[in-house]
Amino acid sequence: MSSIERLGVDLGARSYEILVGSGLLATAGHCIKPLLKQPRVIVLSDRAVADLYLATLTRALDDAGIAHEAIIVPVGEQTKSFGELARVVDALLAARVERGTTLVALGGGVIGDLGGFAASIVLRGIDFIQIPTTLLAQVDSSVGGKTGINTTHGKNLVGSFYQPRLVIADIDALSTLPRRELAAGYAEVAKYGLIGDAAFFGWLEGHAAGLIEGDEAARQHAVLKSCAAKAAVVASDEREAGARALLNFGHTFGHALEAECGYSDELLHGEAVAVGMVMAFDLSARLGLCPLEDAARVSRHLASVGLPTTPAAISDRVWDPDRLIEHMQQDKKVQDGKITFVLARGIGEAFLARDVELHEVHRLLQGAIAA
Ligand code: NAD
Numbered sequence: 001m002s003s004i005e006r007l008g009v010d011l012g013a014r015s016y017e018i019l020v021g022s023g024l025l026a027t028a029g030h031c032i033k034p035l036l037k038q039p040r041v042i043v044l045s046d047r048a049v050a051d052l053y054l055a056t057l058t059r060a061l062d063d064a065g066i067a068h069e070a071i072i073v074p075v076g077e078q079t080k081s082f083g084e085l086a087r088v089v090d091a092l093l094a095a096r097v098e099r100g101t102t103l104v105a106l107g108g109g110v111i112g113d114l115g116g117f118a119a120s121i122v123l124r125g126i127d128f129i130q131i132p133t134t135l136l137a138q139v140d141s142s143v144g145g146k147t148g149i150n151t152t153h154g155k156n157l158v159g160s161f162y163q164p165r166l167v168i169a170d171i172d173a174l175s176t177l178p179r180r181e182l183a184a185g186y187a188e189v190a191k192y193g194l195i196g197d198a199a200f201f202g203w204l205e206g207h208a209a210g211l212i213e214g215d216e217a218a219r220q221h222a223v224l225k226s227c228a229a230k231a232a233v234v235a236s237d238e239r240e241a242g243a244r245a246l247l248n249f250g251h252t253f254g255h256a257l258e259a260e261c262g263y264s265d266e267l268l269h270g271e272a273v274a275v276g277m278v279m280a281f282d283l284s285a286r287l288g289l290c291p292l293e294d295a296a297r298v299s300r301h302l303a304s305v306g307l308p309t310t311p312a313a314i315s316d317r318v319w320d321p322d323r324l325i326e327h328m329q330q331d332k333k334v335q336d337g338k339i340t341f342v343l344a345r346g347i348g349e350a351f352l353a354r355d356v357e358l359h360e361v362h363r364l365l366q367g368a369i370a371a
């Protein structure tokens with residue numbers, strides 16, 4: 001069994017800990033209890049995660065003398081919708097939550113984003129705790145307090161900044177995650193290396209295969225490094241006035257691809273980010289900002305873990321550069337009508353670019369679609 005590691009997210013009165021390790025779910029009640037305003041929680045989960053892990057969590061809550069009820073929502077990105085949000089809020093109110101009740105989000109990024117948003121608006125805000133069960137959620141979505149849902153206008157366009165009181169990342173949960181989901185989450189791990197830590201990217205090149213195949217030590221190291229990188233960025237720029245936008249590396253392209261696929265299983269979020277990161281490196285190289293070899297290295301590495309690196313690798317649908325650019329213009333980083341891109345000067349050296357000509361983006365997309 002691996003040891004349990006603790007990291008802090010330093011946000012003054014809203015600071016919290018991230019626990020990373022093995023066997024954490026079974027003891028979660030005792031970790032949670034000291035933070036509760038009343039010994040009662042509502043667990044939000046999706047059907048698939050609930051079938052796998054709700055019994056372990058409820059036993060852990062019983063062990064710690066914490067009363068609990070569960071709200072179960074359907075699996076999938078479509079659950080991050082106004083309709084499901086309304087149902088969750090209604091179920092919380094029907095359960096007569098009080099301001100002292102805590103919501104526990106047990107699941108992937110969909111559950112964390114939806115649960116965090118519901119917690120932020122019910123009774124004008126109740127506490128919530130994240131128990132992420134996907135690699136993506138453990139390394140990214142559970143940390144930093146971005147919550148929200150999708151609308152027909154785009155992804156994550158309605159939501160709030162609302163920090164959890166605790167994040168419990170039990171790496172044992174990754175053992176049941178389908179390989180495709182692991183690889184998708186891995187894209188967000190690689191992102192931390194690509195934006196600011198070339199040495200970590202080098203380590204990943206040597207350990208990605210083991211991490212995906214089940215090497216626990218590699219998983220724990222990758223989750224810890226990723227959470228530490230994210231915690232540092234969030235502490236310095238909680239509301240994304242600057243540095244935090246770097247965490248959206250690959251996301252402007254990725255969100256456009258996801259929108260085009262209707263947020264369906266055709267393309268998982270992490271897969272979209274993988275293609276988007278390759279596009280961001282290719283655009284940087286095309287603009288003469290970054291060595292071609294770095295762009296090729298990124299693409300090679302992501303492909304080596306089975307991630308798509310071009311639109312054609314996603315599906316054989318007809319991709320239209322103009323439509324992708326239209327989606328990008330809905331991005332939250334658009335300023336005065338101009339899309340902000342996260343580009344790179346090399347591996348580990350991402351920066352924000354507000355002056356990229358759209359015809360360059362169009363040409364890049366045409367080339368990527370033809371690849
Ligand atoms: P997800 O929550 O849909 O989970 C993926 C799938 O894995 C689901 O089918 C789920 O039921 C299943 N699953 C979860 N844990 C499992 C386990 N341990 N074993 C077996 N199956 C399991 O998706 P995700 O990839 O975790 O998250 C994607 C979402 O996260 C997107 O909506 C994205 O926008 C959001 N996100 C948010 C942030 C943020 O900062 N808030 C950051 C990145 C991504």
Ligand code: GLY
Nearest residue numbers: 144146244247248
């Ligand atoms: N996933 C991007 C962020 O949390 O800012």
